[in-house]
Amino acid sequence: MLELQNISFGVTEDNGGGSVNKEILNDISLTVGDNRFVVITGPNGGGKSTLAKIIAGIEKPTSGRILLDGKDITDLNVTERAKAGISFAFQQPVRFKGIQVLDLIRLAAGKKMTVADACQYLAEVGLCAKDYINREVNASLSGGELKRIEIATVLARSTRLSVFDEPEAGIDLWSFQNLIQVFEKMRAQIHDSSIMIISHQERILEIADEIVVLRDGRIDASGPREEILPALIGTPSAVEACKILKSK
Ligand SMILES: Nc1ncnc2c1ncn2[C@@H]1O[C@H](COP(=O)(O)OP(=O)(O)O)[C@@H](O)[C@H]1O
Numbered sequence: 001m002l003e004l005q006n007i008s009f010g011v012t013e014d015n016g017g018g019s020v021n022k023e024i025l026n027d028i029s030l031t032v033g034d035n036r037f038v039v040i041t042g043p044n045g046g047g048k049s050t051l052a053k054i055i056a057g058i059e060k061p062t063s064g065r066i067l068l069d070g071k072d073i074t075d076l077n078v079t080e081r082a083k084a085g086i087s088f089a090f091q092q093p094v095r096f097k098g099i100q101v102l103d104l105i106r107l108a109a110g111k112k113m114t115v116a117d118a119c120q121y122l123a124e125v126g127l128c129a130k131d132y133i134n135r136e137v138n139a140s141l142s143g144g145e146l147k148r149i150e151i152a153t154v155l156a157r158s159t160r161l162s163v164f165d166e167p168e169a170g171i172d173l174w175s176f177q178n179l180i181q182v183f184e185k186m187r188a189q190i191h192d193s194s195i196m197i198i199s200h201q202e203r204i205l206e207i208a209d210e211i212v213v214l215r216d217g218r219i220d221a222s223g224p225r226e227e228i229l230p231a232l233i234g235t236p237s238a239v240e241a242c243k244i245l246k247s248k
C-alpha cells in the first residue's frame with residue numbers, strides 16, 4: 001500500500017558564519033503492505049516525526065518518491081494526501097478554538113454523522129462521550145484528553161493508512177491500559193488498511209507485525225517483530241530496548 005523510495009530530507013541552517021546543510025533523513029526505503037501494523041521506534045531525534053510528516057505531506061522530501069497503492073503522491077499536499085487516504089495524528093495535537101469536539105469528529109469523518117455515532121468514537125478512546133462531545137477543542141482540554149480526541153478523529157476518518165506519532169505521549173490522566181486496548185482493537189479490526197505507529201512502548205512494539213528502527217535519519221533495522229524486537233537489544237525485553245534507545 002505505501003512505498004517510500006529513497007527518501008531524504010535536509011534543511012539549511014544558519015550557524016552564524018553561513019548556512020550549513022543538515023541531513024535529517026537519509027535514503028529511507030520502506031514498504032508497508034496491506035493490513036499491516038507497523039511500529040517505528042528509535043532514539044529521540046532519529047527522524048521519526050519528520051518521516052511521519054513526510055508521509056502525511058506536511059514536509060516535502062528533498063529527494064525520493066512516495067507511492068500509495070502504486071500511485072505517486074510525492075507532489076500532493078497534505079489535503080490531497082488526506083483525500084488519497086492518509087490520516088495523521090500529531091505527537092503534539094493542535095487545538096481548534098471555537099470548534100466543538102462533535103464538529104471535529106464530523107469533519108474528520110467527512111460525512112453526515114449522528115451524535116450517537118460520533119460519541120461511539122469517543123467511547124472507543126475511553127472518554128465519557130457526553131462529557132466531551134460539546135466541549136470546545138481549546139486550552140481547557142488536557143494534553144491527554146486532546147490526544148485521545150485526536151485518535152478518535154483518526155478512527156472516524158478510517159482511511160487506508162493511519163499514522164500515529166507517539167500516541168502515548170502526555171497521556172498522564174488516562175490509564176495506559178486503555179490506550180493499549182484501543183490499538184489492540186484497531187489491530188484486530190484492520191481491514192483494507194494499515195496502521196503506522198511511532199512508539200517506544202513495549203506493549204505497542206509487542207503487537208507490531210513489523211518494526212522499523214530509525215536512528216540518525218537512517219533505517220537501523222526493519223523486519224518482522226520476531227526478528228527485530230529481540231535483536232534490538234539482545235534480550236527479549238522491549239522495555240530495556242527502549243531505555244537503551246532513549247539513552248543514546
Ligand atoms: N524543520 C526542521 N529544521 C531543522 N531541524 C529539524 C527540523 N525538523 C526536524 N529537525 C531536527 O531533525 C532531527 C529529527 O527530529 P524528529 O523527526 O522530530 O525526531 P524524532 O521524532 O525521532 O525524535 C532533530 O534533530 C530535529 O531537531
Ligand SMILES: [Mg+2]
Pocket residue numbers: 048049050091165166
Ligand atoms: Mg518525534
